[in-house]
Structures are given as C-alpha cells and as structure tokens.
Amino acid sequence: MKTYPECIPCMFEQLLRSARLADLTEEKTFDVIRSFSKKLAYSSFSLSPPEIAVQLYREIKRLSKNDDPFRAVKRENINKALALFDEMRKLIAESADKLDFALRVAAVGNIVDFGALKSFEISREMLDNLEINKLHWEIDELREDLRKSSILLIIGDNAGEAVFDRALIEAITRLYSIQKVYYAVRGAPVINDVTFDDATYAGVDSVAEIITTGSDVPGIVLNECSVQFVELFRTADVVISKGQGNFETLHGCERKVYFLLKVKCGVVAKITNAGIGDILLFSNKKAPAKGGL
Amino acid sequence: MKTYPECIPCMFEQLLRSARLADLTEEKTFDVIRSFSKKLAYSSFSLSPPEIAVQLYREIKRLSKNDDPFRAVKRENINKALALFDEMRKLIAESADKLDFALRVAAVGNIVDFGALKSFEISREMLDNLEINKLHWEIDELREDLRKSSILLIIGDNAGEAVFDRALIEAITRLYSIQKVYYAVRGAPVINDVTFDDATYAGVDSVAEIITTGSDVPGIVLNECSVQFVELFRTADVVISKGQGNFETLHGCERKVYFLLKVKCGVVAKITNAGIGDILLFSNKKAPAKGGL
Incomplete structure (x- = not known):
C-alpha cells in the first residue's frame, strides 16, 4: 500500500x-x-x-552507534513469551480446532504489549474471545491450501511474537504433511522486529529453517530482498505474513499471501474494511479491500 | 518556551x-x-x-488559495458563542465572586469544542466545577494588580473564545476603574485564531479597543509584532494572555503576564507542573515552572 x-x-x-x-x-x-x-x-x-x-x-x-538498540527489549519480550510457551502448547493440544487456536495464539503475539503480559492473562477464555473479524477469518481456505502444500513460508514480525509463531508452526506440522517450513526474519535489526539471532533464541530453529529477507526494511519490499528470499517467496506453496508492516508492504503483491494481523491504525482499518483492534486472517486473492482509502 | x-x-x-x-x-x-x-x-x-x-x-x-480557510468554522463558532452570551452575562452578574466566575467563563472559551457545545451545557454547576488547578489560580494577585491599573491588555486566542473574553472584559470594567482595555488579535488569519474581523463580529469592539499584533504567528513573538503592539505590551498595567499558543511564545518573557489557559498537552503540563486538562491562571513572575522539561 x-x-x-x-x-x-x-x-x-x-x-x-x-x-x-x-x-x-x-x-x-x-x-x-x-x-x-x-x-x-x-x-x-x-x-x-x-x-x-x-x-x-x-x-x-x-x-x-548501536546496530541493534532494541536488543535488550527484544530479549526481555522473548523471555516473557518463552515463559508462556508450554502453557500455549498445552492449550493448543487440548483444543477442538487446533489450527484455529494456534492461529489465535500467533495473533496474540501481535496483540500483546509484553510489558503488560502476565502468565494468567493467556487463558483459553482470552483466546476464545479474541476480537477476530469473522468476515476476514479465512481459515477454511487456509486449511485447504495447507492440505495441498509441501513448502510453507511464514514471515515474522516482532521478536517476542516469534515464540508464538513457533507454537503455530508446531501445530501446523502436526496437522498437515508439510515437508519444509521456512521462517523469514529481517536481514538486519530494525525496531523490535525479529532477526536471525532473535528467532534462534526464541527456538524457532527447532521447528523451521530460519532465513533472512536480506533487507532491513520493517516489511517485505521484494526489490530490496535477497534473490534467495524472493525465489522462496515466489515458490512456497503457502505464505503466511504476520503483522501490519508486512501487510503494508505486501498488500497488492502478485502471489497469494495470507495475512495474519491485528489492525493497529485507521488507515489499515479503512483499507481492510475492518475495525481498529480487529484480528484478521485473509488472503490478498480474496482481499477485503474496497478500493483503498 | x-x-x-x-x-x-x-x-x-x-x-x-x-x-x-x-x-x-x-x-x-x-x-x-x-x-x-x-x-x-x-x-x-x-x-x-x-x-x-x-x-x-x-x-x-x-x-x-484562501487567505482565511477557517473563516466559516470561526464564524460558526462565534455564532454559537454569541447565542450563549446573555446567559453567561447573567451567570456572572448573579455570582458571589464575579471576577472568579468571569475568568472561568473566559477559560471555558478555551475548553469547549464548539461542535459539542449546547446552551444547557454552560451552567453554573459546570463553571463552578471546572477543573481549576488551585495551585495555579492566582486570582488574589490579579485582583490586586487590577485595582492599581488603568490600562489592561488581553491577548486573544481562538475566534469563538472572543465572545467569552467580551464577558470577562465587561465584568472587569464594572469591578475596577480601568480606563482603557485593549484586545489583541492576530495580524492575519492563522488557523482558527481570532482576527480583527472576528473580534468585531464577536462584539468585542463594544467593550475594548481591538488591536492587531501585526503578526500571523499563532502566538506572540515580539520581534515579529508591530512597534505599536510591542509598545502597548511593554506599557500596559496588566496583561492577560489567553490559551496555549500565547503561553508557549510568552512564557519566560521579561514583563509580568497572567496566563489563562487550559493545559492541552503533556509538554505544557510538565512545564507548568500541572495536569493535562487543568485550567490555570498564573503569572510568569511567580511561575509554576520547575526548570522546564
């Protein structure tokens, strides 16, 4: 956009x-x-x-004079998220609809101000009652696509969120016969976005191959990314993009991308025809956009 | 500042x-x-x-390509304020402490979003319960200064507010033996600030001599003002400055100025050691500032 x-x-x-x-x-x-x-x-x-x-x-x-001024904040966020990891895993395992629940968990990563996040706040009720925008929760289409896929690419957003994404990846690989999952991170530190080191620290390397975009833009601008990333982006069977920064840069791109994000501002609310605070899962091939602002 | x-x-x-x-x-x-x-x-x-x-x-x-793009908005605001004028006048006349009440009325002009202002909302209760910051309500000092004064300068802020200032000027001239009141307005239209035409339309000319600052800055920057304004500013016995823009530019100036304003942002709250939303009346010779931010 x-x-x-x-x-x-x-x-x-x-x-x-x-x-x-x-x-x-x-x-x-x-x-x-x-x-x-x-x-x-x-x-x-x-x-x-x-x-x-x-x-x-x-x-x-x-x-x-600091290449990663948010390193300490990111580590703190990842540590807080890691402390919740087993609980989230258990909640997903006990769910009737594991994909839906794991997507909610991954969305929570994009919601929560980790400063305010306490263990007891991540509960089944909280996740069941997430303000998901029902019109833009294309889970059935995603299920269908995952069933036919062997290569999945997830594009990460914030550092702490990577722990929640790890839970989503675990759930997906248990439910579907995906052969390879790639987890894309920023090519260099930028704000609190996830980097290779952050994702490794969050344990994402145990469930996916971590790759970098080759760019320090807090989003995906293809002509700033490495050839390797662009190639993977073009050929992966399913791409799930997390957060607003990736949406802002990928919305309108040629290949089908699933966006999983919390709407954080009026501009994105208007473009997606949703409300501020809504959690959305939708693809750009069935985009909810009504011609932009 | x-x-x-x-x-x-x-x-x-x-x-x-x-x-x-x-x-x-x-x-x-x-x-x-x-x-x-x-x-x-x-x-x-x-x-x-x-x-x-x-x-x-x-x-x-x-x-x-419009020298006064806010003209219509300002006229609408002045009309709404004028519709309340008699009621405000009556409330002031019936008050036990007329100066205090008239200052509250003038402060209301700096508070109210005229879009939301309805006649019944301006009531004695509303004005009695204004969130006046008691520590910065130097009314006794102002009374003392007004008693000894013959020339009063009031520096206006927003256009609609001028109607409320007119009520204040009426009250002051009834209570004190002021010989001359000047009402300063912007030298050219800028945002919704009061100009010569606006102040005249608001009827301020019936209670004061309207003068312009000679400058289009939405505040008082003395070296941008006319020689006539600067001379008056230096020699008036009492100066009352309305609103945040005039405070931001006059705070720290050499002569004593009374500021009557609603604190609208965190920066001014910190400088004045007050809360956002507070109504203040204080002079820079007994400034509540604690060394700035």
Missing part, C-alpha cells in the same frame, strides 16, 4: 518512541527529526510506510 | 487537521507535508512551537 497523509504524524510518533528506547539524547533526537524531515521532503508517497520509515530507524542506529 | 521533540508529531497532526478543514486534496496535503518537512529540517528548535508551526499554516493558506 502507498503512504497516506495520516501515516506521517504516526511516523514521527514512532521516531520518538524509538529514540527513547535507543536512549538518544534530546539533541540527537532532534538530529533524527532533521534528517528524517529532509528525507520526507523528497519522498515519493507511493512508497509504503515501512519503506519511508526505515530511514528514521537507520538514522537512530547510526546516531546511537 | 522552546520546541520539544514531542511537539513534532503534534505539528503534523495539526497539519492534517488544518489541511482537512481547508479542504486540501491529498496531493496538496502531501505538498504541505513536503514543504513543512523541508522547513523542519533546517529549523532551530530553540524557537517556540507556534513560531515553527506558522510555516505550515502559511503553506496551507498558499495552497488553498
């Missing part, structure tokens, strides 16, 4: 949040504001929001 | 709101974003937020 005027204040909010997390001084925060403003002045707004916002994350990395 | 990093996303939010009100197309809105970003890239952040934000309002005026 392209960038909408509404995305711009949001990018500056992200800039502030990230500068704070990277412990930038006020002076350096203003340097990022200046440098990002300069980029913005000459940006094409037909680019997706993550393609534009990547400039500010690159600048924060440069000025904090 | 200087500009804080937190002010930047807020300026872009203002940009969007203003572009919508001025009926700019998406393309022209992006033009304002580009042009304002360019200015921002080379801004000194020791300037106050209104001094920086004025650039975006100038650009919106230029691109909408």
